[in-house]
Amino acid sequence: MKRIGTVVIGLGGIALISLFALNCKKKAGGPKAGAPRAVSPNGIAYPTGFKDWKVIGLSHREDNKTLRYILGNDVAVEAARSGKTNPWPDGAILGKVVWKQKTNDKWARAIGPGKLVHAEFMVKDAKKFASTGGWGYARWLGNEQKVFIKALPGAKKFTGKLCMNCHLPVKDNDYVFTRPASFPGSQKGVGPVPNGITIPMNYKDMRPLAVSRRLDNKTLRYILGNDIAVEAARSGKTNPWPKGSILAKMVWKEKSHPKWAKAIEPAKFVHAEFMIKDAKKYASTGGWGYARWKGLGQKPYAKRFNKEKKFSGKECMTCHLPVKGRDYVFTHAVNLP
Numbered sequence: 591m592k593r594i595g596t597v598v599i600g601l602g603g604i605a606l607i608s609l610f611a612l613n614c615k616k617k618a619g620g621p622k623a624g625a626p627r628a629v630s631p632n633g634i635a636y637p638t639g640f641k642d643w644k645v646i647g648l649s650h651r652e653d654n655k656t657l658r659y660i661l662g663n664d665v666a667v668e669a670a671r672s673g674k675t676n677p678w679p680d681g682a683i684l685g686k687v688v689w690k691q692k693t694n695d696k697w698a699r700a701i702g703p704g705k706l707v708h709a710e711f712m713v714k715d716a717k718k719f720a721s722t723g724g725w726g727y728a729r730w731l732g733n734e735q736k737v738f739i740k741a742l743p744g745a746k747k748f749t750g751k752l753c754m755n756c757h758l759p760v761k762d763n764d765y766v767f768t769r770p771a772s773f774p775g776s777q778k779g780v781g782p783v784p785n786g787i788t789i790p791m792n793y794k795d796m797r798p799l800a801v802s803r804r805l806d807n808k809t810l811r812y813i814l815g816n817d818i819a820v821e822a823a824r825s826g827k828t829n830p831w832p833k834g835s836i837l838a839k840m841v842w843k844e845k846s847h848p849k850w851a852k853a854i855e856p857a858k859f860v861h862a863e864f865m866i867k868d869a870k871k872y873a874s875t876g877g878w879g880y881a882r883w884k885g886l887g888q889k890p891y892a893k894r895f896n897k898e899k900k901f902s903g904k905e906c907m908t909c910h911l912p913v914k915g916r917d918y919v920f921t922h923a924v925n926l927p
């Protein structure tokens with residue numbers, strides 16, 4: 591019985607997806623927008639401090655050629671990390687930023703964020719937003735951050751139903767498509783790499799600088815920065831990056847989302863790697879110390895390059911030479927309004 595039920599729901603899901611895909615195609619001409627940073631017609635204000643939230647997931651939508659990252663407020667991050675996401679607790683806010691994809695100017699098989707499309711949110715309050723499945727939906731468009739006000743046909747104003755309808759295929763997952771990415775746990779007791787660099791503690795709490803997808807090795811990546819790096823990126827002082835900057839990159843194998851085949855999401859965690867700026871200490875590798883830890887087990891990466899006695903980071907640096915002119919960094923950090 592159960593199995594039959596699943597099959598029926600499965601087919602229903604597919605029918606729904608095609609229906610909504612059709613609906614989405616029909617609404618050509620683009621969404622309607624109101625005033626910059628105005629309160630959404632359903633009462634949701636732009637969440638303050640959003641760009642400093644911690645990361646939950648990322649995705650690449652092949653259907654509309656966009657890259658996205660999904661961040662959460664403290665309540666959401668706590669729920670994601672403890673696996674308590676069905677339902678998500680009241681007070682959780684999921685924020686998603688969407689960019690048109692752009693090929694990296696120095697690595698043709700990597701795409702990163704281009705033009706900002708919109709930032710959008712799901713705010714959990716089972717009572718307040720009961721008419722839209724317990725989530726309040728809101729979106730702000732482009733660099734002007736104009737509030738999205740398009741209503742469903744026949745409705746007087748935007749209520750979030752338009753959003754909810756497209757999230758129906760994942761109703762059983764509390765209307766959320768994103769399955770939080772897997773991250774290594776604590777960094778306590780993790781050994782150094784042979785060039786002496788120790789793993790930065792709690793690096794998954796660093797703030798996001800960008801996301802990318804590598805088409806050559808089918809991986810999704812998050813690039814994060816410590817406070818010094820984020821500050822430098824936001825003020826555009828990144829050539830050279832200041833001493834003490836740490837750039838972290840987390841890499842996952844990718845897979846397609848079971849309910850939205852053209853959404854690519856992270857699967858198995860591959861590695862976390864770091865560039866640590868100290869022009870003097872790491873002069874032999876261009877002023878950056880390079881280090882990598884593999885898998886959820888966080889095994890230090892120690893592969894030797896060109897008959898060197900031990901891993902020095904030269905192997906990493908060599909591949910970063912195409913961007914020597916911008917202090918060895920490929921990533922263009924995003925600049926959210």
Ligand code: HEC
Pocket residue numbers: 610614648649651658660684685686710711712727728729738750752753754756757765766767768769850853
């Ligand atoms: C055309 C269908 C569609 C519509 C319309 C839509 N969404 Fe989504 N939304 C998705 C899909 C698919 C994902 C997961 C893949 C991704 O990252 O884009 C998603 C993900 C999200 C997420 C991240 C959490 C999650 O569920 O994975 C938020 C937040 C979100 N949408 C908000 C909104 C808001 C706000 C609106 C309305 C203004 C909206 N969505 C309208 C399809 C849609």
Ligand code: HEC
Pocket residue numbers: 694697700801802803804811813837838839863864865880881882891903905906907909910918919920921922
């Ligand atoms: C095969 C070439 C190659 C090698 C080898 C390589 N990288 Fe990279 N790295 C890249 C490219 C391309 C990017 C930018 C695209 C992406 O992956 O997001 C990048 C990005 C990074 C970033 C994010 C900052 C930036 O430059 O965009 C870090 C941190 C990083 N690499 C660390 C390392 C470390 C540590 C090693 C060695 C253990 C290493 N890399 C080896 C090609 C390489």
